[in-house]
């Protein structure tokens with residue numbers, strides 16, 4: 001169980017996250033929504049300890065995460081994998097090496113420095129890529145892949161860490177609706193099949209509603225809504241986004257997964273371009 005107790009983060013005189021308390025149970029799939037600047041990224045970054053809390057405590061399974069240092073902190077960051085909007089891969093390295101980099105926290109520094117990976121690690125990386133339907137890209141440079149493929153490589157890298165929790169900071173914000181859908185289905189499958197807790201920041205309401213069991217709404221650094229998708233009415237959305245932000249939250253121009261009803265794989269494969277090849281190879285996750 002992850003617990004946040006009265007967590008605040010300030011940057012100078014700006015309060016990005018304001019007195020947030022929250023409990024997330026093992027195996028939940030939680031979406032965090034809110035207007036730009038609401039504090040969603042800062043909240044996730046504090047959980048992963050990419051940012052420190054200014055006040056308050058973060059506890060996981062009884063351990064004070066917000067106080068961890070050195071190897072304990074590295075172990076936590078391995079248990080609590082994070083993926084980002086911009087994928088954060090090493091573009092000039094091949095895909096499989098990028099995935100194996102997910103093991104860095106678990107190996108000695110000389111082997112890491114020389115990028116020597118064991119056969120077992122290579123097999124694990126291939127398995128992760130296979131699961132995400134992109135094993136055929138293993139030897140390609142990561143920078144040559146489409147955005148949707150790159151995000152799946154990032155998820156494979158996160159899986160290599162053997163995490164207990166996966167944090168995703170706007171994982172679909174740079175993707176077209178169809179790739180966004182594939183990535184969200186992947187996260188859902190990781191949550192359902194592996195029992196990994198997933199907490200993801202999302203821009204649009206429909207995506208949160210479709211994929212998450214629980215939605216947390218933030219505004220001005222505070223939690224203003226915490227409930228099921230069914231409880232997320234238009235009035236609640238107005239409170240989260242403000243009247244002027246509401247249109248954006250529902251906007252089809254923003255990344256949304258609602259525009260792309262899943263078509264049979266064969267149909268998708270016969271459609272145009274690279275992204276369709278990619279979708280044709282996504283395996284059971286995209287079906």
Ligand SMILES: Nc1ncnc2c1ncn2[C@@H]1O[C@H](COP(=O)(O)OP(=O)(O)OP(=O)(O)O)[C@@H](O)[C@H]1O
Nearest residue numbers: 011014015016034035036037038039040041042043
């Ligand atoms: N490193 C930083 N230094 C100064 N201010 C920051 C920093 N990081 C975040 N902030 C500020 O804190 C507030 C919350 O930012 P945050 O990125 O957490 O919001 P967000 O809800 O994730 O927004 P977006 O959806 O645009 O990513 C914003 O006003 C932002 O400008």
